[in-house]
Amino acid sequence: MSRTVLAALTAAACLGTSAFAQGILTAETAAPNTTPGISIISLSEAAAKAGIADIQVSAGQTLTNSVQNVAEGKSDIAAAPFILPFLMSRGVGPYAGLGAEAGGDLAKNLAVLYTYRISVQGLYAYDSAGISGWDGLEGKTIYNGPPRGAALTNARLLIKTVTGLEEGSGYSGVQVNWGQAVKTIQDGSADAFVLPQAFPDSRVTAALASGNMTVFSMPKDKFDSEAFGKVTNLPGTVAFTMPVADMGYGENVTVVSEDDTFRGPGTVGGDIVNVDMDFDTAKALTAAFIESIETIYHAKSSFMPSAWHGETDIALTDMCGNNPMKYHPGAVAAWEDAGYTLPDCAK
Structure with missing residues (x-):
């Protein structure tokens, strides 16, 4: 598989639907045969099927850089182990060069669509x-x-x-x-x-x-x-x-x-976006994910059904507590419309 995947060329290519994607988004993730790689590639397919967007996926990336790119508005979506926004918020570890103030400001730009166990x-x-x-x-x-x-x-x-x-x-x-x-x-x-x-x-x-x-x-x-x-x-x-x-x-x-x-x-981590992503897009992407957990995500690999996609229990998502990340408001609306309950501390 190519390291850079242009996912979802048209929605018509997915299950024969006649709807067409409405925009282009960029996404970064890990190797395409890993949980975060498959997750974002699956999101691109789900988004195309729903006519939301064509998502250009760059796979094989170092997620430390990808998280910073989303925070800086250079990329729309990234897979993110939740330790990275935490370290960024304090300007330590791989983000020591940013310092605490700049790192803290950048971390505030990040929001979650959905979570999963990366590895x-x-x-x-x-x-x-x-x-x-x-x-x-x-x-x-x-x-x-x-x-x-x-x-x-x-x-x-x-x-x-x-x-x-x-x-x-x-x-x-x-x-x-x-x-x-x-x-x-x-x-x-x-x-x-x-x-x-x-x-x-x-x-x-x-x-x-x-x-x-x-x-x-x-x-x-x-x-x-x-x-x-x-x-x-x-x-x-x-x-x-x-x-x-x-x-x-x-x-x-x-x-x-x-x-x-x-x-x-x-x-544990999730697929994240910038807080400035508009409400409707974030909601539509999250809704497409929820609707596609079994039909797309779980079908991609033998290890995907056990990766906790679709979980909202903080014991599995590790939201709240020391985690600075919260769900994007559009994602919150999508989860609640689908009948899920999210903890208030994660909204």
């Missing part, structure tokens, strides 16, 4: 690498994400929480853009990988051509620890569990867990 951060390695688990990472080389972004921030934090190790002193980190991810996993550049995953994960299954793999759950004591509780207090991070039997892997992938339950930090 679950976790550890995996080729069986041939001899990695015993989280306790075997000291001194190893770990591929932990792109050079700049939420995935890298989350991976470093997770490794420190579970092992106490810091990049540089406890292990060596390798950062490579998502477009080179599978190649980097396969070419021996790293001993192990701490990366976002879906279940089953497309990067894992693609890399199996080079050998069998083992996926390691967070140890239960670390998952239940006070330190991990502090991690899940960060916007866009929730405690995630799933039965190993439901993860969707075949015999070439072994999942290591103490009790047949996979545990890890779930990364």
Whole structure:
């Protein structure tokens, strides 16, 4: 698939409808085979079917940059892990160059259409690498994400929480853009990988051509620890569990867990817009999403039905609390028209 997808050329091309899109919007997202990538590509299809807009989707982007582009009005829509607007609002991490004042002002420009679970951060390695688990990472080389972004921030934090190790002193980190991810996993550049995953994960299954793999759950004591509780207090991070039997892997992938339950930090985010997007457009896009959850979004990949599209419970959306994001007023209207109840703190 092309890194830049001109989605929804005409609404007539989708299910034979005779309605035509009414405008052009731009959107940025991650790789097209990931949850945020599929989500925005699905939105483009839903928007075309509803005659709302043609959405030009640039996939394979670093979402740190995409979030800033929406805040600055350079792009209309972006996929966003909720940790990024939080960091922007404080002018820290990848937004340290903005400073607190400018970052805070930019973060106020962002609003949510709908949310979903982007991924679950976790550890995996080729069986041939001899990695015993989280306790075997000291001194190893770990591929932990792109050079700049939420995935890298989350991976470093997770490794420190579970092992106490810091990049540089406890292990060596390798950062490579998502477009080179599978190649980097396969070419021996790293001993192990701490990366976002879906279940089953497309990067894992693609890399199996080079050998069998083992996926390691967070140890239960670390998952239940006070330190991990502090991690899940960060916007866009929730405690995630799933039965190993439901993860969707075949015999070439072994999942290591103490009790047949996979545990890890779930990364939550959503598709976001600038607050200046007009009410009717935001409402129409959100309504098109709601109407297309099962017919378009869930149909795109085996992992999409479990990605929490359509959820409004703050335990799953991670809205409110420390999260500076709120739903766009047009999105609020669409959700409520569809019979959903949104928490007041998220409006």
